[in-house]
Amino acid sequence: MQPGKGLLMIQFDKAHKRFPNGTTAVHDLTLDLPEGGVTVLVGSSGCGKTTTLRMINRMVEPTSGSIRVGGKDVLEQDAAELRRSIGYVIQQAGLFPHRTVLDNIATVPLLLGWGRRKARARAVELLETVGLAADAGKRYPHQLSGGQQQRVGVARALAADPPVLLMDEPFGAVDPVVRTQLQDELLRLQRELNKTIVFVTHDIDEAVRLGDRIAVFRTGGHLVQCASPAELLARPADAFVADFLGAERGLKLLSLTTLEEVAQGPAPEGARWQLTLDAGRRPLAWRDSESKGEAEIPVRPLRDSDSLLSALNESIAAPSGLVARVDADGVLTGVTSREDIHARAGQVHSAASTVAA
Numbered sequence: 536m537q538p539g540k541g542l543l544m545i546q547f548d549k550a551h552k553r554f555p556n557g558t559t560a561v562h563d564l565t566l567d568l569p570e571g572g573v574t575v576l577v578g579s580s581g582c583g584k585t586t587t588l589r590m591i592n593r594m595v596e597p598t599s600g601s602i603r604v605g606g607k608d609v610l611e612q613d614a615a616e617l618r619r620s621i622g623y624v625i626q627q628a629g630l631f632p633h634r635t636v637l638d639n640i641a642t643v644p645l646l647l648g649w650g651r652r653k654a655r656a657r658a659v660e661l662l663e664t665v666g667l668a669a670d671a672g673k674r675y676p677h678q679l680s681g682g683q684q685q686r687v688g689v690a691r692a693l694a695a696d697p698p699v700l701l702m703d704e705p706f707g708a709v710d711p712v713v714r715t716q717l718q719d720e721l722l723r724l725q726r727e728l729n730k731t732i733v734f735v736t737h738d739i740d741e742a743v744r745l746g747d748r749i750a751v752f753r754t755g756g757h758l759v760q761c762a763s764p765a766e767l768l769a770r771p772a773d774a775f776v777a778d779f780l781g782a783e784r785g786l787k788l789l790s791l792t793t794l795e796e797v798a799q800g801p802a803p804e805g806a807r808w809q810l811t812l813d814a815g816r817r818p819l820a821w822r823d824s825e826s827k828g829e830a831e832i833p834v835r836p837l838r839d840s841d842s843l844l845s846a847l848n849e850s851i852a853a854p855s856g857l858v859a860r861v862d863a864d865g866v867l868t869g870v871t872s873r874e875d876i877h878a879r880a881g882q883v884h885s886a887a888s889t890v891a892a
């Protein structure tokens with residue numbers, strides 16, 4: 536079977552891994568991953584995520600059961616060839632320290648016999664794809680920041696345009712701001728490339744943000760639930776999954792929905808808190824009309840593409856209880872009340888529960 540639209544790219548069939556010291560890392564895992572999309576493996580430390588990932592490119596071989604990639608059992612494929620055909624990104628990028636960034640990115644194309652010129656041209660193109668300046672190519676990994684090194688790691692994994700990308704906590708070692716940037720970049724790249732990505736993380740927020748599907752594991756290598764983020768958050772399979780998702784899982788669900796469908800209206804006349812605008816009708820602040828000192832509280836205007844969670848947050852923070860809505864140019868389009876945001880949040884919850892049920 537060749538991979539194609541709607542087909543299964545990776546299939547675990549009762550894949551089991553017991554290490555020689557007796558540790559069972561993965562327990563009879565049966566899981567099908569369709570072509571395209573991001574599947575995130577989550578779970579507490581030691582629950583078998585990395586072992587599961589490494590069985591896909593045969594860095595770890597199953598004790599029993601099978602893993603198929605593109606319909607072919609990995610054990611029937613040449614291990615080196617298989618690894619070259621699957622992108623692999625790890626924490627702290629795992630770059631070769633004595634090779635320049637360009638040479639790092641060109642590694643797999645060179646191994647595949649592309650020839651130096653073609654491999655380097657591809658590396659130059661990829662530098663731009665992952666958002667790095669061309670002059671970064673001549674540097675050595677230690678001359679780049681952690682976030683830049685991760686970008687190089689992603690570029691290297693994409694170099695030979697593999698259909699499958701394995702990512703093992705790729706953004707685990709960078710600060711939260713850079714992490715968000717890298718996540719945004721990955722989402723942008725994925726919209727363009729639509730690879731089949733298997734992504735390991737400890738961070739449930741990262742999983743919700745990136746995943747089309749989330750697979751939750753528990754200790755002993757047991758898969759507990761694999762579902763879309765919305766389904767997982769609305770209907771966790773059991774108390775273990777609910778605990779893992781945390782007390783704010785209801786709020787996390789709101790991060791998956793945008794503000795677009797929530798009604799907006801004109802800012803009320805004569806209310807205590809007045810929205811001040813600049814000459815271009817862009818919101819500046821909430822002004823307290825009852826205060827002699829003209830007290831002002833900053834406003835954070837939201838666009839239709841912002842999440843319902845951001846809207847809830849802003850409606851709580853705004854003294855007026857109103858969210859200022861703007862268009863793509865930042866110009867005021869209207870305001871939305873805390874009550875309307877709450878009502879929409881309730882609908883999102885019931886819809887997610889009903890669909891999942």
Ligand SMILES: Nc1ncnc2c1ncn2[C@@H]1O[C@H](COP(=O)(O)OP(=O)(O)OP(=O)(O)O)[C@@H](O)[C@H]1O
Pocket residue numbers: 554555556558559560578579580581582583584585586587737
């Ligand atoms: N080569 C090995 N030999 C023996 N035991 C191993 C080996 N590799 C992993 N293990 C054990 O298998 C279990 C699963 O490990 P694995 O690294 O897959 O978990 P993980 O979920 O990725 O953990 P973490 O989130 O901490 O990276 C752990 O108990 C680990 O100690």
